[in-house]
Amino acid sequence: METKILLYLVAGVLFILSLAGLSSAKTAVRGNRYGILGMLIAVVTTLAFSMHSWQSALLIYGTIAAGAIIGTAIAKRIDMTALPQLMAGFHSLVGLAAVCVAFAAFYSPTAFGIGTPGHINKFSLLEMSLGAFIGAMTFTGSFIAFMKLQGLMSAKPIRFAGQHLFNGALGVAIAVMTILFTFIQTGDVLTIITLCAAILGVLLILPIGGADMPVVVSMLNSYSGWAAAGIGFTLQNMLLIITGALVGASGAILSYIMCKAMNRSFFNVILGGLGEDEATNADGATEERAVKAGSAEDAAFLMEQAGSVIIVPGYGMAVAQAQHIIRELVDILKSKDVKVKFAIHPVAGRMPGHMNVLLAEANIPYEDVFELEDINSDFSSTDVALVIGANDVTNPAARTDTASPIYGMPILDVDKAKTILFVKRSMGVGYAGIQNELFFNPKTMMLFGDAKKVSEEIVKAFEMM
């Protein structure tokens, strides 16, 4: 028993090392191997230290193999653009797995040494319902996030009257049922708790809009950790508690970073912060104003004359899969001795770090990609800022307009560049539903069209020169 716990500790330490490795790209690969080794130790230890028939061993190996084939196939084939929905999908699986284990523990408490059927100790019951509750909420919440990100459901916030009240009532119901569960331990009560939590998960994610997804995905990441920790308490398994705590903390930090990058509180996002009313107000006044639209040739000419260019990618680049053609553009510019850098806002895209992965996929060197605080002072000494599929994260209203819903949000100071090229599909407003003053700036030239198409045209224009 002692050896088993110590081996679990080794696995736990390996998991910590796998996260620690991510402090740089070089050590990260080794970190990932530590993670795999830790998981291997955890599984092998569990099997080695329990008495079991060859039938059940076969059953377990077979099931793991089936999961392995499916998981590997998905991970190998998935397009990097679809990373956010993949993560949401994976989080939902962790949630569902937690629910399964909670129920398994309920029906077979002796297996985990927490009592006998019908006589499970109260504390374990409490932890069990907590695990099932967080697990079910993670499952359905992530599922809705997946549907929204995959475009199977409108990314628009869905709200109904009295939603917060209803959610509150559901929460109270779950709390009451949990207490009830510790007295009358029947499967029905646990099922009701799980169902209520599942509904709550759906209702929590429905009112959150598409562009708040970085927060949602991070939050669900965190939940999946807390769910694992909850199950760890139920089963009195230290490895599950350690890992759950690590993952929970990680997701919480990511959520915090994302919220901070939008200058919004966590609760503001969860309660469905930015309203539609603001959107209608903002459009009305500004629709008629003139913007300067340019052609790909103009853009190519401007950049050829420039000494330095900063490219600001956003969700639009991801959707259009424009990263590869942008890499070609960068190569052309570099061959003409133009300095090129990339500026990434923390909430660009639909999950933390998404832009970095896409740029890495397109072979854009790691050293050319900068985070907001590292590059913001460079804009004033830059000739051309090329914004591709980003909008709100460049809106100067965040600095100046106290009435703006994004006021106070840290932005990329593209307006300080000598010339601003804006690749955008239309004059439509960003997710925050507010107009970007930058479009009407005399220094700005709009390049209307799909991010990939426009980039291709610019590359073509360069080749014609």
Added chain:
Amino acid sequence: MADTTKLLQQLSDHFREGLHKIEHLQQTLEETAIANVASGVSPATMGLIVFVLSVFIGYYVVWKVTPALHSPLMSVTNAISSVIVVGAIVAVISSANSASTLFGLAGVFLASINIFGGFVITQRMLAMFNKKK
């Protein structure tokens, strides 16, 4: 025991300077855990101790993660949170009734998808960051 210590030692060699603090915390955690078993503290309390200390470890480790690698961070945490598979395996092995075996198997299946999917996608992403130029 000796092997375990040796492995731990070997691993800590890779630790970067800034992470020594964490190692320390982990040690404290281990000692606290052992001390508490000896003094007969309930498993729930011990779990809570481990939990709180682990949250702190997670906090310090994750703040050190470079923002460029936030996506791999998410996928790797997703993979390791599927260590819940351990609970599901126990359920399958020592289950007294079929309901619990079925729930256990479902848990093993779901968690396995995640473990393999999570590590493979992380590997794929990291390979992109480390491509030869």
